[in-house]
Amino acid sequence: MKKLLAILGATTLVVAAPLSVVACKKKVNPNISDEFDYQALKNELMDKASEIFYRNLDEDFGNYKNMADEDAINTFDFIRLENIAGQDENPDLKDSNSDFFKAISKDINSIIDFNKLNKEINDEIVNQLNYKPVIQGIGNPFQSYELNNIAIKTQSEIVSLSFDYIANLKLVVNEKGDFQNEAISFRWTFNIFESVDLANEIKSLNDSIRKGISQASNGFLYEQDSGNLKTNAQDIIDKKIIENQVQEVIEKTNTNSKFEIKTENHKFAVNQKLTQDGSIANTKFNYSLEIQENWDPEHEDNNSNDYYYQDYSYPDWWDELMKPVLSKEKGANEKFIKKITEPGQKWVDHQLPIKIVEKISNNSDIVVSEAINHYNLAENILSSDFEKRVKNSGYEFKIDEKIDFKSIAVYGAEFSKSEVEIKNLSELTKIELDTFFVPIKQNTTFNNTKLLYEEFLRAAIEFQQSYLLNDLEGEITLKDNNTYNWEDWGRKHRYYVIDAKGEVEDYIIQNHKNTTYKYQETIKRSIELKVEEESNQNLKFIESSDFSSGNNLGYSSFSSMILNSNPTFLGGNFESYPFAIAAPIDFVTGNLSTPEFRTYFFSSGLKFNSSKTYFSFGKRGDLVCFEGGTSRYIVNGRKMLFNFGL
DSSP: OHHHHTTOOEEEEEEEOOSSOOOSSOOSOTTSOTTOOHHHHHHHHHHHHHHHHHHHHHHHHHTTSEEEHHHHHHHOSSOSHHHHTTOTTOGGGGOTTSHHHHHHHHHHHHTSOHHHHHHHHIIIIITOGGGHHHHTTTSSOEEEEEEEEEEEEEETTEEEEEEEEEEEEEEEOSTTOOEEEEEEEEEEEEEEESOHHHHHHHHHHHHHHHHHHHHHGGGOEEEOOOOOHHHHHHHHHHHOHHHHHHHHHHHHHOOOTTEEEEOTTOEEEEEEEEEEEOBOSBOEETTOBOOOTTOOTTOOOTTTTTEEEOOOOOOTTHHHHTHHHHTTOTTHHHHHHHHHHSTTOSSEEOOOOHHHHHHHHHTTTSOOOSSBOHHHHHHHHTTSHHHHHHHHHTOOOOOOTTTOTTEEEEEEEEEEOOEEEEOSSSSOEEEEOOOEEEEEEEEOSSSSHHHHHHHHHHHHHHHHHHHHSSOOOSEEEOTTOOEEEHHHHSOTTBOOOOOOOSOGGGOEEEOTTSOEEEGGGHHHHHHHHHHHHTTTTOHHHHHHOOOOOOOOTTEEESTTOOOOSSOGGGTTOGGGOOOOOBOOHHHHTTOOOOEEEEEESSHHHHHTTOBOSEEOOOOBOSEEEOOSOSOTTSGGGOEEOOBOOO
């Protein structure tokens, strides 16, 4: 179990729904529902904007990071040693209205290719439909640019000019169309040398280091089976293996006796915005049981105890495929995994692009999983921010079809703040070296990704069985101090979720460790409680995984459900209520989509709300119940009961 749990990425309970959710009230964007998560999309846009901004400035400013004074004279109207040497304490550096400050700002702006920057902003943000809600009525969110915190450091034969270059953005933050201002800031330094030769030597040193990293780049390997990209990124930093490899490359590169490289104060960081994984874009499970089209949720059957069964005849394959694993029969999990992974199986459709299918076929000697493999990874890297960094750095990095069959993800790191000490000048002089991009491959410890995927399935199945088919631990404490154990809410082999229309602050959930939570967090906490149950077996897994449920684009989640202590059809007697039920937002709008509990391999699947590599027992529409009301559009009109009864 310890090995199994270590590779789970993320778990969520979702209801599949169209990407555009139509709401009734008039607002700035009528295609965005009240449940739309503006903050999440704003954060995603800011990540993209930051990368575009940095990448362009790095390219434009990189040409002038180390230059001789004569090059500065030929490039700028004002910036040169004659005008800035010895001006370290000039008060005009802090006065944006001074001629000195304005002259520096004008020169800096003159070397930025704003046409190229704006084209990338338009291509990657303005023209992307998924960003429309937060730039509605704005267009280009980049409103203006400015310099700040200008500083000058005069050393022997070298003057360093540092500054913050800032982009000011404007974004929509809610359904009312309210705007919010944001800023992106990066700090840069230009070194201007009296000596042309010294400037060229410093540039040559940086180029040599970059070449050394390029030559070593395919060997920066991180071995880990977990698909949690966020915790993996931190683990790369904590382990320091790749950081030490890069440091060794940098220190060994220098052959100039005039220079001594100092890396003791360096900074190594993994940029999570650059991460890419080897998952497929879409997964379809063909053992779901969908709601029958002719089922009437308003049908009344007084003999059903408020259960309204569909007239279900389970398919012929049910007893052989699903019933044993849902009954947790001995050996059933392995048989189930074999059936859904064997060649030609029909139960899980990975919906691979034809080019990936051909690569798997043409390289039949290389064993890979369709769901997780290096072909997918190479395809996902194309046109990504990661690939753009690789190209801008001029690296030899690639995902080799023959060699990298164990690679499942890539990470982009940055090695910065290292210095070079120049020995032959009249005084001790140090300047910063460039910031170097470091591409990293994540390899599985398994012999191939097919074995990794099968191990993920074992872990996901066991976790979902534990969560869906057993009684949850913990207690619900209501405002009247009455306590209800999870096992009092449901029957064995059932998974129930409560829908609520009461006041959030009236209800809390209390777990067996006497920690209380508002009932609004019930679904998320119930998952976390189940994870905590496993902590004694595998603390590392608990610390390095992200189990959560959230309100994501394209899905309606259960994360905002609260308790209704007075269900009308039970006469207000909650204690006699034998089960708990859920009403997804889609039910309110009349879209009877069946909920589905998903465990993703890569945490990116949960973040971007896609059908990327995940496991599920499928959608279950074989048992639905109804709580009074006459209109299918009444909020309390529909209830879904997730039934795993056999």
